[in-house]
Amino acid sequence: MKAIILFGHGARDVRWREPFDRLATLWRAQHPNTAVELAFLEMMQPSLEEAVGPLAQKGAQEIVIVPVFFGQGGHLRNDFPVLLQDCQKRYPALKLSATSAVGESPAILQAIIDFGAAAL
Amino acid sequence: MKAIILFGHGARDVRWREPFDRLATLWRAQHPNTAVELAFLEMMQPSLEEAVGPLAQKGAQEIVIVPVFFGQGGHLRNDFPVLLQDCQKRYPALKLSATSAVGESPAILQAIIDFGAAAL
Numbered sequence: 001m002k003a004i005i006l007f008g009h010g011a012r013d014v015r016w017r018e019p020f021d022r023l024a025t026l027w028r029a030q031h032p033n034t035a036v037e038l039a040f041l042e043m044m045q046p047s048l049e050e051a052v053g054p055l056a057q058k059g060a061q062e063i064v065i066v067p068v069f070f071g072q073g074g075h076l077r078n079d080f081p082v083l084l085q086d087c088q089k090r091y092p093a094l095k096l097s098a099t100s101a102v103g104e105s106p107a108i109l110q111a112i113i114d115f116g117a118a119a120l
Numbered sequence: 121m122k123a124i125i126l127f128g129h130g131a132r133d134v135r136w137r138e139p140f141d142r143l144a145t146l147w148r149a150q151h152p153n154t155a156v157e158l159a160f161l162e163m164m165q166p167s168l169e170e171a172v173g174p175l176a177q178k179g180a181q182e183i184v185i186v187p188v189f190f191g192q193g194g195h196l197r198n199d200f201p202v203l204l205q206d207c208q209k210r211y212p213a214l215k216l217s218a219t220s221a222v223g224e225s226p227a228i229l230q231a232i233i234d235f236g237a238a239a240l
Contacts, residue, residue, distance in 0.1 A: 011194065
């Protein structure tokens with residue numbers, strides 16, 4: 001069984017996570033057979049490792065982690081690979097992998113352009 | 121004449137801005153009659169105020185600022201309105217306005233869901 005983690009930066013203001021909660025709700029409605037968890041790099045729970053646990057308990061054998069970040073800077077190039085490696089060591093039976101940041105997706109960039117154009 | 125500013129957080133690693141540069145390139149290709157500038161909250165140039173200047177010089181009378189952020193936390197709720205107000209004071213003849221964060225757009229959230237689904 002595959003599962004997915006949507007991984008965001010996190011922020012002090014709890015309202016920051018609202019679009020992430022909406023993403024999880026959308027995912028569950030559209031892909032009910034693929035379990036999803038949110039996870040955050042800092043300032044919000046759960047951490048990446050805390051999100052992996054429940055998915056493993058649900059029987060996930062493969063987990064794809066999607067960094068919901070625009071840019072690929074130090075967080076994704078330096079911090080994230082270490083977290084991923086730590087999770088892999090803790091859950092050696094799981095196959096963990098990660099996509100590029102969502103900001104690398106042409107469709108997402110186009111959706112941002114269209115959002116801006118609609119506001120003019 | 122209307123213009124647009126795509127406003128991001130900024131990061132230490134210069135590679136973080138790559139998707140923002142792509143957004144500006146896409147915008148110029150698709151909306152050549154509406155001038156665009158990037159601007160950043162911190163750690164990258166130009167600032168919001170530094171981005172407004174060139175647009176005003178090009179003859180912009182209205183500038184729509186699109187926060188390219190997922191969540192609306194302290195940066196957008198506290199820091200950004202102050203920056204916007206300061207810009208408005210400095211350029212009183214311009215009409216400045218801002219959209220919600222792009223993370224509030226259902227189309228952008230759907231594009232993220234689709235990106236995740238394609239990776240499974």
